[in-house]
Amino acid sequence: MLETEIKRAISGALKSLFDHSAQVDDISLQPTRKEFEGNYTFVTFPYLKITKSNPEQSGKMIGDWLSENTDFVSRYNVVKGFLNLTISHLRWAMTLQEISEGKNFGAMPANGKKVMVEFSSPNTNKPLHLGHLRNNFLGDATSRILWASGYEVMKVNLVNDRGIHICKSMLAYQKYGSGETPEQAGIKGDHLVGKYYVKFDQEYKREIEELVKSGVDPEKAKKEAPSILEAQEMLKKWEEQDQGTVALWEKLNGWVYEGFDQTYATMGIHFDNMYQESQTYLLGKDLVDEGLKKNIFFKKEDGSVWVDLTDEGMDEKLVLRGDGTAVYMTQDMGTCEMKHDDFPFEKSVYVVGNEQDYHFKVLFSIMKKLGREYSDGLYHLSYGMVDLPSGKMKSREGTVVDADDLLQEMFDTAEKHTIELGKIEDMDNEESNALYKMLGLGALKYFLLKVDPKKRMLFNPQESIEFQGHTGPFIQYTHARISAIVRRAKTLEITSSFDPAKVGSLNQREIDLIYRLTTYEHALNESAEDYSPSILAQYVYDLAKDYNGFYQEVPIFKEDNKHILSFRIALSNSTARALKMGMNLLGIDVPERM
């Protein structure tokens, strides 16, 4: 890699000139800003103590050394503490040749490490919504990026399929429903069950209002409304394995799973393993015992078990109720251990919203106290909420954006745009439908992934279906356009093999593009380390943008010189490969034509 080579050379210069040993990884190199001449910039400010001279002097000494001792630095200039290096045209051409023939833009070699990524985690009482989409796309993209950086990845989904909220929809279905199936109702199973969850809440609210009117304290009313008491009763029956209750639970959950499967298929997402909370909610009590034995936990008079985390700036936290039943934390401790038993990972990523930051901080801290070696590899990929222009999404107030509806809207819009542009005249139905899905899904995924995960973001429906500017379809379009050029080149019998020495001088656009191509690995590494697909998204967008500028200014087929044509085809080819690879790692498909 060119960048590494330059760093190595700078390290050599520091050693030879100032007898300073610098690790190659510690040397930071950045792209030169457009206003200055050069390709790479080395900042000398941090090294002034070593060079024992002023910034200009230091830059000049290192620049001179590099010019004399390397064959790729053709020129340099120094502005204050910035040493701007210009790489020779021959070297850029050689770099492109390496890229176009080499294995770049593929996955990195396996590193022998395992990582588990848990995401999606839906509740089986309502359909998926916009917030789940951000979660799913983040989890899926992160898994792909980790895979590409060498990990063996296990994608898992822990479904929240039990609890009081599930009983609420079960109860409403029993009380207010006519026993209809999704087929009879003509809607997906998850939507049918979700409908009854809403119904429950309406009735429950009505009951509370009535109680309050009759003079009951509001807080008390919430706890004593008949509906909620019935739901609690039902949960109890479920826990006792009451046959009728379990049968109803299985029937409704079965419908929900069918609905989810359909949505996941539409999103292009699948899991390697599914966990159900109904199977895991009793886990963790043995870890509580272990913690007590090791004096990590302590028991209060009432028998409840706690962990004291005040030395780490947190509170005391309950890990087992006084009556010996589990709480959320108990369950998560047990599940964590179970996951590691199933798949002995070095890292385990939880893709969960940032409202649970504290919970995971506590969980990880407990696992560490319990002496689990893998605890350092536990990571909470915490993401912010998705807001709507109208404000926060609230399922009870009906201000949620349903995932199925949104996906369909994206497909419809893609179809409308494509037809308006007259792009599909020579496509058959199957091909054009596949294209609409690719575009609609690409637009949505890119829109949600381009933002730094940890930040709260605004989802504007109008903007998300925009196909211009910083969007997925813009990148997809660029790939399709390059594919057309490469096809054309084939018919003209122009190959992508060229002799770097014969290419001659390059223009700025060409150099910019090759530079961009050399930084792919960097973007991939950063994305994997930070668990942030937005970094890769930015890389892919910049590449597409650079290519479009290049395409506009540099005629690809209007040149007699065969070598130059071959060089440009190689550049187009490499760019297309990088675009496709980058997009695929984000979970977005790119079309050959559109």
Next chain:
RNA sequence: GGCCCCGUAGUUCAAUGGAUAGAAUAGAAGUUUCCUAAACUUUAGAUGCAGGUUCGAUUCCUGCCGGGGCUACCA
């Protein structure tokens, strides 16, 4: 109250402590004999406030002001 996250052009987003804070969109002005105009080119516009750390701060630290979250023997 305590703890955590976020405040950047009109708007939506960028910026390992680096040079004159980048894009996109909306606004203004242009570019089709030519490989796909879902494109390209020009132009105008921003770091909440006050300190501190240093060669240099959007970034790190402190305080304040705004927005959000967590603070259940719920999950």
